[in-house]
Amino acid sequence: MSKNIINIAIIGFGNIGSYFYKMIESNKKLINLKTNKSILVKYICAKSLGKKRSIRIPQSKWFKDPIKLVKKTDVDVVVELIGGSGGIAKKIVFEALKNKKHVITANKSLIAKYGNELGHIAEKNKVNLEFEASVAAGIPIIRSIKEGININKINKICGILNGTTNYILSEMENTGKSFSAVLEKAKKYGFAEANPLSDLNGSDAESKIKILSSIAFNTVISSNKILKEGIQGIKLIDIYQAKKLGYKIKLLAISEVKENKLIERVHPCLVLDKSYIANINGVLNAIIVDATPIGRTVYQGEGAGPGPTSSALLSDLCSVAKGIVQYPFGTPNELQKKIDRFDISKTVYSSYLRIEVKDKSGVLSVITKVFSKNRISIKNLVQLPDKNKKLASIAVITHKNIEKNFKNLLKDLLKNKFVVEKPTFIRVEKL
Amino acid sequence: MSKNIINIAIIGFGNIGSYFYKMIESNKKLINLKTNKSILVKYICAKSLGKKRSIRIPQSKWFKDPIKLVKKTDVDVVVELIGGSGGIAKKIVFEALKNKKHVITANKSLIAKYGNELGHIAEKNKVNLEFEASVAAGIPIIRSIKEGININKINKICGILNGTTNYILSEMENTGKSFSAVLEKAKKYGFAEANPLSDLNGSDAESKIKILSSIAFNTVISSNKILKEGIQGIKLIDIYQAKKLGYKIKLLAISEVKENKLIERVHPCLVLDKSYIANINGVLNAIIVDATPIGRTVYQGEGAGPGPTSSALLSDLCSVAKGIVQYPFGTPNELQKKIDRFDISKTVYSSYLRIEVKDKSGVLSVITKVFSKNRISIKNLVQLPDKNKKLASIAVITHKNIEKNFKNLLKDLLKNKFVVEKPTFIRVEKL
Numbered sequence: 001m002s003k004n005i006i007n008i009a010i011i012g013f014g015n016i017g018s019y020f021y022k023m024i025e026s027n028k029k030l031i032n033l034k035t036n037k038s039i040l041v042k043y044i045c046a047k048s049l050g051k052k053r054s055i056r057i058p059q060s061k062w063f064k065d066p067i068k069l070v071k072k073t074d075v076d077v078v079v080e081l082i083g084g085s086g087g088i089a090k091k092i093v094f095e096a097l098k099n100k101k102h103v104i105t106a107n108k109s110l111i112a113k114y115g116n117e118l119g120h121i122a123e124k125n126k127v128n129l130e131f132e133a134s135v136a137a138g139i140p141i142i143r144s145i146k147e148g149i150n151i152n153k154i155n156k157i158c159g160i161l162n163g164t165t166n167y168i169l170s171e172m173e174n175t176g177k178s179f180s181a182v183l184e185k186a187k188k189y190g191f192a193e194a195n196p197l198s199d200l201n202g203s204d205a206e207s208k209i210k211i212l213s214s215i216a217f218n219t220v221i222s223s224n225k226i227l228k229e230g231i232q233g234i235k236l237i238d239i240y241q242a243k244k245l246g247y248k249i250k251l252l253a254i255s256e257v258k259e260n261k262l263i264e265r266v267h268p269c270l271v272l273d274k275s276y277i278a279n280i281n282g283v284l285n286a287i288i289v290d291a292t293p294i295g296r297t298v299y300q301g302e303g304a305g306p307g308p309t310s311s312a313l314l315s316d317l318c319s320v321a322k323g324i325v326q327y328p329f330g331t332p333n334e335l336q337k338k339i340d341r342f343d344i345s346k347t348v349y350s351s352y353l354r355i356e357v358k359d360k361s362g363v364l365s366v367i368t369k370v371f372s373k374n375r376i377s378i379k380n381l382v383q384l385p386d387k388n389k390k391l392a393s394i395a396v397i398t399h400k401n402i403e404k405n406f407k408n409l410l411k412d413l414l415k416n417k418f419v420v421e422k423p424t425f426i427r428v429e430k431l
Numbered sequence: 432m433s434k435n436i437i438n439i440a441i442i443g444f445g446n447i448g449s450y451f452y453k454m455i456e457s458n459k460k461l462i463n464l465k466t467n468k469s470i471l472v473k474y475i476c477a478k479s480l481g482k483k484r485s486i487r488i489p490q491s492k493w494f495k496d497p498i499k500l501v502k503k504t505d506v507d508v509v510v511e512l513i514g515g516s517g518g519i520a521k522k523i524v525f526e527a528l529k530n531k532k533h534v535i536t537a538n539k540s541l542i543a544k545y546g547n548e549l550g551h552i553a554e555k556n557k558v559n560l561e562f563e564a565s566v567a568a569g570i571p572i573i574r575s576i577k578e579g580i581n582i583n584k585i586n587k588i589c590g591i592l593n594g595t596t597n598y599i600l601s602e603m604e605n606t607g608k609s610f611s612a613v614l615e616k617a618k619k620y621g622f623a624e625a626n627p628l629s630d631l632n633g634s635d636a637e638s639k640i641k642i643l644s645s646i647a648f649n650t651v652i653s654s655n656k657i658l659k660e661g662i663q664g665i666k667l668i669d670i671y672q673a674k675k676l677g678y679k680i681k682l683l684a685i686s687e688v689k690e691n692k693l694i695e696r697v698h699p700c701l702v703l704d705k706s707y708i709a710n711i712n713g714v715l716n717a718i719i720v721d722a723t724p725i726g727r728t729v730y731q732g733e734g735a736g737p738g739p740t741s742s743a744l745l746s747d748l749c750s751v752a753k754g755i756v757q758y759p760f761g762t763p764n765e766l767q768k769k770i771d772r773f774d775i776s777k778t779v780y781s782s783y784l785r786i787e788v789k790d791k792s793g794v795l796s797v798i799t800k801v802f803s804k805n806r807i808s809i810k811n812l813v814q815l816p817d818k819n820k821k822l823a824s825i826a827v828i829t830h831k832n833i834e835k836n837f838k839n840l841l842k843d844l845l846k847n848k849f850v851v852e853k854p855t856f857i858r859v860e861k862l
Binding site for chain 1: 467563582762
């Protein structure tokens with residue numbers, strides 16, 4: 001970027017957009033010091049000018065039509081902060097890149113879905129496409145993988161990438177309150193959105209791990225389905241039983257390459273309660289990267305909120321201002337490899353199962369027989385009887401086995417006459 | 432860098448140099464993919480060609496005179512891996528930059544001592560001066576502060592930046608062995624150098640924190656003395672007593688700005704045993720950065736060794752290959768601020784003191800009187816009598832007070848007739 005003044009258009013002026021604007025205004029000198037460029041927020045686009053906001057949109061900057069806006073010749077950088085993988089956000093980002101505007105976005109679902117095409121257009125038009133804020137907010141994990149540890153063979157990425165679910169699981173453990181009670185609290189304090197489905201069912205973390213995979217493994221983002229399970233099925237009793245067995249439950253997003261094939265998965269995991277990741281509590285995010293020759297590195301910080309997100313957006317803005325146009329995903333679009341998916345039914349782990357049974361004599365022997373029939377051996381078992389209801393809760397940690405066998409075990413257990421509800425199945429992740 | 436082939440000269444071919452060379456050779460394709468440039472190790476300079484090494488120097492690449500080498504027209508990048516703040520390493524780096532060669536170095540003491548001048552020459556000559564490997568080896572902490580969280584007001588950096596001392600303290604705790612016994616073991620396993628003085632006395636961590644300070648606070652590296660204490664005075668009994676009081680002992684490097692003045696210090700600290708930093712064990716490094724608006728971010732990984740160090744050197748090499756010439760310390764040399772030093776005697780903390788006394792009745796009341804005379808109030812106290820020797824060990828955690836009062840307390844204690852040796856004084860760091 002050879003000009004001295006960089007004109008930016010912020011599109012979307014909610015919590016993030018308005019905070020980001022405030023941060024630009026209060027950091028102009030610092031940005032100038034680091035980049036030798038002056039930043040001017042020339043336009044702000046939002047549905048309504050008059051809406052009550054903590055920060056008022058200056059009338060002179062307000063622009064109503066985002067599509068017209070991204071074509072204006074006096075706009076250098078478009079900052080898209082609307083969100084969502086379709087609709088207007090998608091249109092804005094595509095149009096902006098086509099019109100040779102640099103784009104900065106926090107939109108993980110858009111990047112996860114259209115990152116390949118968007119990267120292609122950005123490279124062709126020699127403009128930046130920056131999305132540090134899309135994964136783990138301020139934690140500079142994208143820059144670290146793209147530039148800090150770029151000449152490594154990355155073996156595995158494992159992270160807590162969703163603060164909402166991590167908050168819920170931590171709070172259930174700390175307060176002994178149910179999933180739904182904690183979810184209400186999370187909404188009240190702004191740690192969960194009014195419609196938290198994409199957080200709870202793992203979709204949010206899925207988008208994030210797909211973005212990291214692409215950068216880490218130099219591959220195109222695959223549109224294939226990944227193994228994805230949310231935390232809606234986690235009950236307090238699972239947290240208690242896991243604790244008794246020496247574990248905590250975390251929703252992890254994991255990506256690794258095995259036999260030249262990609263495994264991506266998002267699901268609740270049992271992790272040893274003394275492990276690093278088990279002690280990442282509340283809305284924190286953390287990412288563990290195993291690579292050669294660097295070994296293991298870990299990155300931790302707040303994974304959401306206007307402050308951390310603005311920090312990432314500002315670093316992206318500096319990258320644009322410095323005139324550093326790089327491959328958005330670290331490798332040239334046309335050289336990103338396609339990679340096959342590992343057959344998930346063949347993945348191997350040990351697992352936790354909680355089986356609710358009728359409390360009759362001989363039940364345990366019947367249940368363990370179902371395990372051995374499926375060639376799954378038990379490592380550890382605790383039984384919690386409920387004398388009043390004449391029920392018992394059996395929690396099991398198994399030895400390692402393949403996903404397929406666990407699925408068959410679950411089917412057989414469900415058919416068993418002593419089993420009173422669908423067993424809970426959570427994979428154990430060794431870290 | 433507009434050329435397609437980049438010629439590099441590696442100067443220094445010990446553990447790090449030879450491993451780095453191997454990594455370049457085995458990652459040429461990956462480097463090309465990420466930078467669109469080809470890397471050629473054109474020259475290798477080491478004292479002796481014939482010395483037995485795990486990797487042989489190809490005769491065609493060997494070059495004896497480093498000063499002639501850095502002036503050669505067919506050298507684009509000089510990688511200095513000799514070490515030390517003076518002597519030949521200093522000469523090489525200055526000469527290379529003066530001759531408009533990009534420089535990559537892992538040399539923390541050189542950068543900490545001459546970083547300002549070197550940065551000035553590099554900027555003037557529009558070449559890179561890269562030193563990611565000088566702090567915390569592979570952990571991309573310099574890039575993260577310089578580019579990932581650059582538009583933040585950094586409030587405090589606190590880290591375990593020396594793997595040797597962290598290994599020794601961890602091992603003392605885990606094995607119950609003495610400082611000197613563990614030091615011998617560390618030497619045997621390569622975790623401590625033959626002459627480990629600069630690790631043990633805090634000098635190594637001092638260089639590293641000075642480099643981070645400069646980048647984080649946009650200031651010139653000060654040549655002033657900082658508060659520096661090593662771990663040579665830590666005894667097993669301190670580790671035990673600290674544990675009883677709920678703490679672990681870590682050698683921390685800390686840098687913060689208070690009232691627009693810089694505090695830099697390296698010394699053993701008591702940290703709460705459940706805190707994140709207390710659980711960084713062995714040769715690991717970890718850095719905690721508190722900043723606004725991002726909040727707290729944490730970076731962790733192996734802090735030494737050929738693999739992690741090569742990872743950092745390779746990222747620096749990519750930065751050079753991409754043609755990204757940036758300010759070595761993140762801000763232009765002539766705009767780096769000078770910053771006054773905070774008067775260390777006015778810094779405030781609570782502290783741990785271990786006082787060895789004669790085990791006579793009334794001693795405790797005499798000792799606590801010395802505390803109150805110095806206006807230092809006691810928060811927690813444990814006494815460990817040694818009936819045989821008629822001695823007792825009193826360990827105290829105080830409430831907060833200023834450094835100066837603690838120093839006076841120590842003087843008064845030492846003068847006390849019941850006190851049999853110089854008391855141990857360790858600051859408590861709240862994280």
